[in-house]
Amino acid sequence: MKREIKIDPVTRIEGHAKITIQLDDAGNVADARFHVTELRGFEAFCVGRTLWEMPSLTARICGICPISHILASAKAGDAILAVRVPETAVLLRRVMNLGQIVQSHALSFFYLSAPDLLLGWDSDPATRNVIGLGAKDPDLTRRGIRLRAYGQQVIERLGGKRIHPAWAVPGGVNQPLSAENRRWLQEHLPAALDTIRFTLDLFKRSFVNDEMRGALGEFPSLYMGLVAPDGTWEHYAGGLRIIDGAGNILADHVDPTHYQDVVGEASEAWSYLKFPYYRALGYPDGMYRVGPLGRVNVCDRFGTPLADAELEEFRGRGAPSGRIIDYHYARLIEILASLERIERLLKDERILGTRIRAEAGINALEGIGVHEAPRGTLFHHYQVDENGVMRTVNLIVSTGQNNLAMNRTVRDIAAAYIKDGKLSEGILNRVEGGIRAFDPCLSCSVHAVGNMPIALELIGPDGTVVDRAVRD
Amino acid sequence: MDFVIGIGNTLRCDDGIGARLIASLSEVPNVAGIAVHQLTPEIALRLCDAGRVLFVDAHSFAQRIALARIAPAEDPDITGHVLSPATLLGLTQLLCGHAPQGWLLSVPGYEFGFGEELSARARAHLPVAIAIAEKWMRSAAVMEGGMD
Structure with a gap:
């Protein structure tokens, strides 16, 4: 009898998704899919809006990585204005993006995935979270939180606020960096560097081994x-x-x-x-x-x-x-690299320049902005009319590009752990953990309140639920 | 230092009432107001040395404005990076060895769709909520209860 397992919603990711696992007659995995169940529609409703609105509009795609969309959108706008962005603005955009990488990677590792690694895949799900991490290792948790806060401070001290700053604009940025804010970022950077080196050592000591390598597959x-x-x-x-x-x-x-x-x-x-x-x-x-x-x-x-x-x-x-586990390893190395680059960029006196924006009208009818968001390469592709009004908008987000690989990951982990139709919460968490390693961002700009229960259902070929387990 | 923390999204109508309250508060010595989209773990470290904290949030199920004491959660239930007020106090306790005394000011909300305006009924609650928050800010001992 064919059966289907659903994990809905997937927890500790940014956004809403579900996983279904199809079992064959013997109770082994026949197929598995990672479904994204929310529809945003930005590409459709941005049509008709002006180029100048696009950074702020597309920033609302996400509350975790708004900077990524602001920057990609501004770069597409640069192309439509056909201007050369002032060097100070380029340096500031670079620092901003690096700060975004630090805060987003720190959130992913310390808040969402470290509980699996440090508390164990089979640990009590009620404590397998940042609170449980705080109880187990308060020093590491404090360090991780401060590291993310440093990345947020980079964004806030450049852009004026942590989330959705209207800062990067077509042609440059709209606010220079003050000497006081540069000094603050420089003074607090050594602690952030110390934390990531400490965490990398811990990660390599504890999780770079065959057992962990096997936990999520390759x-x-x-x-x-x-x-x-x-x-x-x-x-x-x-x-x-x-x-x-x-x-x-x-x-x-x-x-x-x-x-x-x-x-x-x-x-x-x-x-x-x-x-x-x-x-x-x-x-x-x-x-x-x-x-x-x-x-x-x-x-x-x-x-x-x-x-x-x-x-x-x-x-x-x-x-x-x-190796799927190496997403975490690579994430930590990228935090280190980002902090080193921030340090280097802040030493450059040009960073305090005040010529930060090239102003122009519509000089091209098409523009493409590309850069690396924390989760991967991000593309904003716009076509406008003579007035700069959007005619087409195409967005290729980082998470989408990992879509095929995430489906493969789910299938591999499920096939490795689910035998004869036997399930456990720990298996369910490993499947989710494989997805979490990619740190998918399925859009989190909506303020969701309340519990996110996880339900696992075995569904018979006639559609009836033959077994169900719920964690709420 | 005491804190008043307004929680919510100003782009989701009544959900933004916490942020609007923060923007309207009078200045009171030794009390800081913060407007946040969500409660995240970083806020715990800001509360390490706090004496008291008042959370202000819109609640769709509330019938009236209510002020209640909250204790650090001993058994927090979270699945991501967003915390409840009690869970945030619990995390503060874990990381700092101390948690401030906590209060939650619940303000009824009626409309949570897209929009930057409060509903008429929520707008009517705002002056009352501000009065309660300012009374809390000026007094170390605030009566619990609600106001219509």
Whole structure:
């Protein structure tokens, strides 16, 4: 008898999703799917709005990574204005994006995933959260919270507020950095660096082993991310690099505005999330991964000493890494790299410049803004009329690009742990943990209140629920 | 230092009443007002040295404005990065070895769809809620209860 298991909603991720696991007659996994169940519709309702509204409008896609959308939107706007953004504004945008990477990665690791790692996959779900982490290791928890707060301070001290600052605009930014705010960020940076080095040591000591490697599985795929002209890790500019599971470069320094030459978009009836793929290999064989693991796999170096030392150690275990657990490892290395870069950028006196915005009218009818959001490469593609009113809007978000890989991850973990139809909460949590490693952001701008229960159902071929377990 | 923390999203109509209350408060020495979208773990560390904290939030199920004491949650139930007031106090207790005395000012909300305006009924509650919050700010001992 075929049965289906549902995990709905998936917990400790940003947004709303469910997982269904199809069992065969013997009770083993036949297939599994990760469904995104919320519809946002930004691409549709932004049509008719002006270019100048787009950074603020698209920032509302997400409460965790609004900066990513503000920056991608502003860059698309730069192209439509056909201006050269002042160098101070570029430096400030870079610092802002690095601060965003720090705060988002810290949230993902310390608040959402560290409870699984430090408390155990099979620990009591009632305490498997940041509170349980605080009870188990208050020092690490304090450090993690302060690290995220530092990233938020970068955003607030540049943009005026932590969430949805109307700061980056087509042509530059609308507020310079004060000497006082630069001093504050410089003074507090050493503590943040100390925390991430401490956490990386803890992670390598405790979780880089065969047991953890097996917990979430591994599989080869393609990887994509921006790199600088010399192959260095890049987050704001540069070109797209795509490598295969053996590390061979399939495409390099692709102008990101030509993304449609390499990225295709598919859709499935059972999910609102797109399924981007590498066009040369077709759908679904062109599955690729973006985000921390994608970027760490594709770059030649970080270009900062501490992160480069970590990269060498990371690659000592085999590169490129297809291990799902290594999303966390790569995330921590990227926090370190981001802090080193923030330190370097803040030392540059040009950062205090006041020429921060190029003003112009509509000089092109199409613009594409691309940069690396915490979860991966983000594309904003706009077409406007002569007045700068949006005619088409295409957004390819980072999480979507991991969609195929997340489905593969769910299927692999479910197949490894579910035998003869036997289930446990710990298995359920491992399946969710595989998704959490990608840190999917399914849009969290809606203020949700209340519990997010997790329900697991076994459904018979006639649609009746034959078994049900609920955690609420 | 005492804190008044207004919780909510100003883009979701009555959900923004906490933030609007913070914007309208008179200045009182040694009391800081903060408007936040959600309660997140970072706020716990800001409360380490706080004596008292008043949370202000819109509640769809509330029939009247109510002020109630809240204790740090001993058995918190969270699944992400968003905390309830009691859970935030519990986390503060864990991380700081101390939690401030907590109060929750619940203000009835009626409309939580997209919009930057309060509903007429919620707007009518706002002056009353501000009066209660300012009384709380000026007094170390506040009576619990509600006001219509």
